Amino acid sequence: MKKIKIGFVGVGGMGQMAHLSNYAVLKNECEIVALAEPRPQMAELVARRYGIPQIYADHKEFLERADxxxxxxAQPFRNYHSIVPDILQAGVPVFTEKPISLTVETGERLVRLGEENGVLHMVGYHKRSDPAMEYAKTVVEQWKTSGELGKLRYIRVIMPPGDWVGGADAPLVTDEPYPSIQPEPGPKDFDDHQTRQLDAFVNYYIHQVNAIRFFLQESYRLTYADRSGVLLTGESDSGVTVTLEMAPYKTSVEWHESIQVCFEQGYVRIDLPAPLARQVSGVVSIMRDNGKDQPSHFQPVMPNMAAMRKQAINFIAAVQGIRPAPCEAKEALEDLRLAESYIRFMARYQ
Structure with missing residues (x-):
């Protein structure tokens, strides 16, 4: 299959560290042929560093001229409302970081535009592409199907604040001012404080909200949240209990993130690396104890590949029609529904 031509709209810090650097090395799968960046010095620096031949001043010029x-x-998510609709209406498959937007209202519009134009919109929940997560998902689905270890009962996710950069190299920077784009406003019924709360929640914890659904493969609803912002709990459509522990403590030089998927007679646990850690995947731990055979603990060896690299591979494969994207816009919209319900729930404590 021939290489696909990739263009970047935005090449700031996350654009470089999380995405551009990973696509650039996939030389058998893709070539980066163009970028849109309103900061001319930044555009020139990045284009020269990565050998990108075409530079455009903004996404509109890019869509008119780039092939x-x-x-x-690669944009801050509150910019999507003014950029992504133009891309979807142009009919070009697009990848955006999580979340799909700040609000459900904007997310619904993006989903609708993608469906009306028949265009792929993959949302960057990179944790779904971690080799450890992919492996764990296969085991969980096998156990669900076979029933060999009983029913799925509980999913626990913990992610305290920590060193999310994980020693990654710094991006190219200039002293040019950041482009002036009016950020997406909050939900119409939210005050400024609630909008700030929503912004922070979807920025830090929407990955974990999404990861729970990744293993459930069904919707779930919020049932409780504590006033201190440490814990939220939920229940799935089939009655599985889920918890997200957000900030029970914090670390300064480590990253502590884990997902434990519990069945009646065993569990699958994934310990994930810092989001920007280079070429290291998560660790999978599997416990089985059916009460008949010898109980066992097992840790498979994962490849030396970071989730961000595998995510780039997965987007290319989705564009080529080889396999579905790990998370498309319609599913990502469900994360915002839960996020808004969480902020509304927390309002009762104020």
């Missing part, structure tokens, strides 16, 4: 098969729109 690409897919776009990575």
């Amino acid at each position: 690409v098969d897919a776009i990575v729109a």
Whole structure:
């Protein structure tokens, strides 16, 4: 299958560290042929560093003139409302970071535009692409199907604040001012405080909200949240209990994130590396104890590949039609529904 032509809309810090650096090394799968960046010095520096031949001043000029098969729109999520609709209406497959937007209202619009134009919109929940997560998902689905270890009962996620950069190299920078884009406003019924709360929640914890659904493969609803912002709990459509522990403590030089998927007679646990850690995957631990055979603990060896690299591979494969994207816009919209319900729930404590 021929290489696809990738274009980047935005090449700031996360655009470089999380995405551009990973696509750039996939030389058999893709070539980066164009970028749109309103900061001319930044555009020139990045284009020269990565050998990108075409530079455009903004996404509109890019869409008018660039010949690409897919776009990575590496933008702050509150910019999506003014950029992503144009890409979807142009019919170009697009990747955006999580979340799909700040609000459910904007997310619904993006989903609708993608469906109306028949265009792929993959949302960057990179944890789904971690080899450890992919492996664990296979085991969980096998156990669900076979029933060999009983029913799925409980999913626990913990992610305290920590060193999320994980020693990654710093991006190229300039002293140019950041482009002035009016950020997406909060939900119409939210005050400024609630909008700030929502912004922080979807920025830090929407990955974990999404990861729970990744293993459930069904919707779930919020049932409780504590006033201190440490814990939220939920229940799935089939009655599985889920918890997200957000900030029971914090670390300064480590990253502590784990997901434990519990069945009646065993569990699958994934310990994930810092989001920007280079070429290291998570660790999978599997416990089985059916009460008949010898109980066992097992840790499979994972490849030396970071989730961000595998995510780039997965987007390219989705554009080529090889396999579905790990998370498309319609599913990502469900994360915002839970996020808004969480902020509304927390309002009762104020």
